[in-house]
Amino acid sequence: MGTFGHLLQGFSVALLPVNLALALAGGFIGTMMGALPGLGPINGVVILLPIAYAAGLPADSTLILLMAVYMGAEFGGRVSSILLNVPGDAGAVITTLDGHPLAKKGLAGPALALSGISSFIGGMLSIVGLTFFGPLLAKLAISFGPAEYFVLMVFAFATLTSMMGSSPAKSLIGTCLGLMLAVVGVDSTTGVLRYTFGEPELYDGVEFLTVVVGLFAISEVLLLLEHSHAGGVKITKVGRVMVSWKELMLCKWTILRSTVIGFIVGVLPGTGASVASAISYSTEKRLVDREGTFGKGDFRGLAAPEAANNASVGGAMVPMLTLGIPGSGTTAVLLGALMLFNINPGPLLFEQQPALVWGVIASMYIATAALLVMNLPMVKIFTKVLQLPDWILIPGIVVLSVLGVFSVNGSTFSLLVMIGLGVFAYILRTLNYPMAPVVLGFVLGELMEDSLRRALSISGGEIGILFASPIVKILWVLSLLVVFAPLFLNKLVAGQIPAPADVPADAAVVAAGEAE
C-alpha cells in the first residue's frame, strides 16, 4: 500500500466520532493553554495525559488528543505575545518582537489574523513533510542494530547539548540526571534491584507520569509565584481579525522559508519551537529587513516565527515516529505515552501499528484545519482566557496534576515523589538548567543502556562494534558536527536577535524556554 492508501486508512481512524471530537477538544484546550502566559504545549500534554490514561482511552485516541493539544498550544502562544507582550509559551518569545509593536499601532486584529494564517501554512506543510519523509526514514532505519541505536542516542544528546539553553554543561548535567532517574528499578536483564532503597513502590522504576507531572506542572506552578497577578489585565483592543491580500503576499516567501527552517529544526533531536522561531527570525531579518523595520512592527517579522514554530511540530514528529527519538521535549512526553501502552516506538512502528501512526498523522491534518477556524473567527474567545485570574488557574493546575498522578498509580506515595521532583525541577529551572534534556534522558535511558549492553553482547564485549558499521560512523561524525556547529552558528546569528535583556519576555517563560 502506498502513502496515499495508508493516509486514507489513517483518515478512517481519525474520522471516528470519538477521535474527531478529541482532536477538536484537544485543539481548543491546547490553544487555551498556549495563550495563558507561562503554560506551554508541554504543560498541556503533561496535565492531560494521566487523565486520558486513567480514563481508559485507547492508545490512538490518547495520542490524537495530545497531538491536538501540542499543535493548539503552538497556535495559541501568539495571542498573549501580541496582545500583552508576554509570550504564552517558549515558542512564542520571538513573536513578541514584532507582534506587540503591531498591536500598539492599532493593528492587533491584522496581526492575529496574519500570525494565524502563517501558523496554519507552517503547520500544514510540515505535516505534508511528515507524511512523505516519515515512511522513507522508517525504511532506512529498519537496518538499525543495537550499536546503531546506542550511537543514535548519543547523537540525540549531542544535538540537545549544543542547541539548548544557556550552557552546554547544564544541558549535559540535565541529560545525566534524566538518565540516572531511568536506572532506578529492576534491571531487566539480570533482575538485580538498583537504587530502590528497599521501597517496593520503586521496584518498577519511577513511574513516567509521576516524573513528567512533577518536572513540568509542579515546577511551573512554583515558578509562576514570581509573576502572579489577581486578574483584570488590560488587553489591547483587537478590532477586526482580518489581513489584506497585499500584506499576506508581502509575507509569502518569508512564510515558506520559515516553514522549511522550522521543519528541519524540528526534525533535529531535542530542538523544538523556540530554536526554530529564533533561527527563522534571524534569517528573515538578514534577508528581507532592508529598511530596518524588524522589531518595530513588521508583518514579516511576525510571520517568520509563527510559521516556524508550528512547522517544528510536524518536524519533531518525524524522528519520534520513525526512530523513537523525540524531536522536542513535548514529543519526549508523547513517546513516553506510547510506552505506557506497551507500544515500542522505533522503525517498526510504521509496519506494526499502521492504523495508529497514520491515524495520528491524519488527525493532525484535521486538527490544523480546525485550529485555523478557532484562531481566526473565534480568536476573541481566547483573548478572554487571558483575564482568568491566577487564583483560579493555579489551584486548577495543582488539583488536576494531583488527580492525574493519583488515579494512575492509586497511591499517595507517588504524589510525594511528584512533589519532590517538582521542587528539584524548580531549583534546576531557577538556576537556568534546561528541562528538555532531563525528560529526554529519562525517556530514552532504558533503551540507551539496553542497546549498549545488547551491542556488547553481540560482539562478546568488544567495544569496536560501536565504531564498526558505516551508519555508526556517520552518526559519530554528525554528533561531532553538532557539538562544534554552534561555535560557527553563533557568529552567523550574532547581532540579529536582541540580547536577552532586550527581549520583553516574562522571566518565567524564558526559564520555561528550554522546556517546550
Next chain:
Amino acid sequence: MNRMTDRLFGLFLLGLAAVFGGAGWGIVAPFSYDPLGPRPYPLLLAAVLAVMAIWMLLKPQEVKLPGGRVLGQAGLLIATLVFYQMTFRWLGFILSTIIAVMLIARLFKGSWLQGLLTGVGLALACYGLFNTLLEIPLPAGTIFAGNGG
C-alpha cells in the same frame, strides 16, 4: 553572590554523583547474561556527572534568583502541597482539596472567599467528573469512616 549559588549547586551535584556512584558500586549480579552487567552503566553516568559538576564548580554562571519574598512563598506553597498529599486519604478528596486550594489561592493573590469558592467548585466538579464520568473512585476520607475505615 549569584555565582556562588550556581557553584553551591555544583557541589550538591558532585555529592549526588558520589552517592550514586557509591551505591552503584554495590550493585552485584549473581550471574550476568551480558558481558557488561548491571553495574558499569550507572557508574559511567556517575562519572560523567562528577566531571560536569566539577566543571560547574570551576565555571559557575551568573543566575538571577527570585527575591526572598518569592522564595518564602515557594516554601509555603511546597508545604501546602505536602499537606495536601498527607491529608488526601485521611480527610478525603473533597475536604483536603478545599483546604489546599484555599491556601494556594491566597498565595496567588485571591481573597479567602475567592479561595473558598474556587476550592468548593473545583472539588465538587472533579469529584463528579472522576467518580461518575470516569469511574475512578476518589478517597472519601478515612476520618469519616469510623473505626472500620
